[in-house]
Amino acid sequence: MKISVIGLGYVGLPLALEFAKHFPVIGFDIREDRIKLIEKGEDPSHELLPEEFMGKNIQFTADPKNLKKASFHIIAVPTPIDDHNLPDLTILLNATSLVGKQLKKDDCVVFESTVYPGCTEEECIPLLEKESGLCCGKDFKAGFSPERINPGDREHTLTKIVKVVSGCDDEALDIISKTYELIIEAGIHRAGSIKIAEAAKIIENTQRDINIAFMNELSIIFNRMNINTYEVLEAAGTKWNFLNFFPGLVGGHCIGVDPYYLAFKAKELGYHAQIINSGRFVNDSMGAYIAKQTVKKIIAQKKNVSEATVLIMGITFKENVSDIRNSKVVDVIKEFYSFGVKVDVIDPYASKKEVKKEFGLDLKEKASKGYDAIILAVNHKEYSMLNEEYFTSIATDKQFLLI
Template identity: 35%
Template sequence: MKRNLLDKIENKQITVGVVGLGYVGLPLAVEKAKAGYKTIGFDVQAEKVDMVNKGQNYIGDVVDSDLSDLVEKGLLSATSDFSFMKDVDFIAICVPTPLDEYQQPDVSYLKASSQEIAKYLTKETMVVLESTTYPGTTEELIKPILENGSGLVCGEDFYLGFSPERVDPGNAIYKTKNTPKVVGAIGEDATEVIAAMYEAVLDGEVIKVSSPAIAEMEKILENTYRNVNIGLINELAMLSNKMGINLWEVIDAAKSKPYGFQAFYPGPGLGGHCIPLDPYYLSWKAREFGFHTSMIESSMMVNDRMPEYCTERASKILNRDRKALNGSRILVLGVAYKQDIEDFRESPAIRVIEELEKEGADVVYYDPFVPEYRENGVIKKGEADLTAELLSSADLVIVTTAHSNVDYAFVQQHSKAIFDTKNALKEIKLRENIELL
């Protein structure tokens, strides 16, 4: 099986299936197709399937012309019919792995996808999970579903592994194509073949590890590392405010050290699919072993509280002008979870808006990348333009995303008061109406 698959990879005779055509799956499908492998994208959302088949792009990290050219050449197509899975040789699972209402892993998408794959799984197929999850998922959850549903044996009839996605939306340097890839599979042959498939497509180094659990834990480490350090900085931001110290200046001074320090910055909370969620996966799994991840859980508590803390700070700023938060008009600048992208998944800015509205504030927002968003089934529309009238009408402007295409000098000029949670106005010299997080 190994030799046959390696030959098919080399001769571009592999048909690729990508399950889940979101921020991870669609860029991966495009890169597989660009490398010359016929690729089929699978998604339960008919809208995404239709857009892909029409060559219409909806992901910022995918080049529009790449997608349309690949569809036109017949190298890339999409479907909601999982029976086409019987025609593929390599399957990448890129479905969401959210948290449920109790902050525990919701693996329903993983289960549903694996069950569908199992119905049509054939011999000599490679299956790779890319969705971020807790250590043990590949072997404890996915493997039994595939074996029981297909009647095939992992390692003998098909190969199974884990290769964590490393997608940073909006990153101008590192995309799917050139980011190093970690691969851990069940058995040495599986690791070799799956790594060869990625090596044939990507420019980044492919790092082989000894098991799926190693690769799963590696991904959790990446994002927990950031969560913990951001939690530290957010806590120091709260302390520095009480002490009258500008933490942003402190960080700039500290990062002058050429070794032993990496700069992290405070903010209104954590956003995106990975950093706010992944530590919960690890802490949940740790309890199975009677272990509490105290440092991780502490950082999560700090980061989760930041939207409430920002609301408290906003109230204090208004109090200085003898205004109550209840009834005040607040303009929030930015609802994307990071600058210069349209992605608002888990955005702390949305949490800030919710907290402000709970206190009775009249909240409007402007985001040049996110004209509207849906939260809890409700669509909230942003302001069309950032005008002097809009700025001056607000009792307080809160900067929650530091988009680079916003004229912050204009913002400062026309705003009564500004609460800058991202240090977006750092170049502005006149700072009488600006307060930093």
């Protein structure tokens, strides 16, 4: 069997390389620039090391005709939201249509992109049928298997996470399970239906989002009470069943996005998802909240806000990764700009070029001096080594604010 993986990003590339230990693989991406880098053994997502490309039976290509050589196809393309926080399936449907055009009798297609329950069967499979002229179940098989990797996490890697799989029928479920079983050491969970597998993935991330939103709300309340949220959580955490979550900015392409997919589907079915939307509202408001709190404190120090300069440490969407997509640090920066505050941004992981392209911001090589406030926006490991002496050395005076 030859496997094709469509979309060689955070999810697709490690998956393609893992399968290439057992099967001949076609790694397909529409972006030729990414294919050129990957062919040289460079991961455009900066997650994989060059040695992980060595000795694998894999052909990288940007030509969709090569997909015909494979009989088992895995689609792992982005599923973002639009400017109105609604699911944007354009990329997924384009990739599906492209695979549909190359589909042959007895092929199998697995979707790994995160979607709302129902999307695979209502949108993707009909498109595969339309483009191929084949009938799902009878002529080809399809299924859904969500990806659960966590960028930057070197412990819970692809093969060490239980893989949830599902199929359009029992035969599909069997083929898909047996294929993934060859690479997943942690084992396979056979879900009862495609919708169950889709729902399982989306609630994993929605649950995290809601829990973090609760922590963020607590931090707003405790801030008003002049108590330190971290100390409260440390004390509460001594109870065996207290959940281990912290306040923070929720960005990236998963946790801050997936709940909107579920809320969209719920609304389509006539239910307005209160808790999910509240969680999203709280988390999406945190960037502006952080900036406003800082501005208030600068004013309280009798400083002129329009002459103040703030240092923001970290712009990636989470710690120790280079990914800046949907980073909520940008909300903090925008809010500062709206008050006329000058902002310097540094980040040891983010690419200067990408930050300029994505947000129009100039990343500084390193911090200078004379900051009225310093915001540790991302918990990069390099920052946890810094001490108070360092921060006072780059602040305006001893009254500086560290947030």
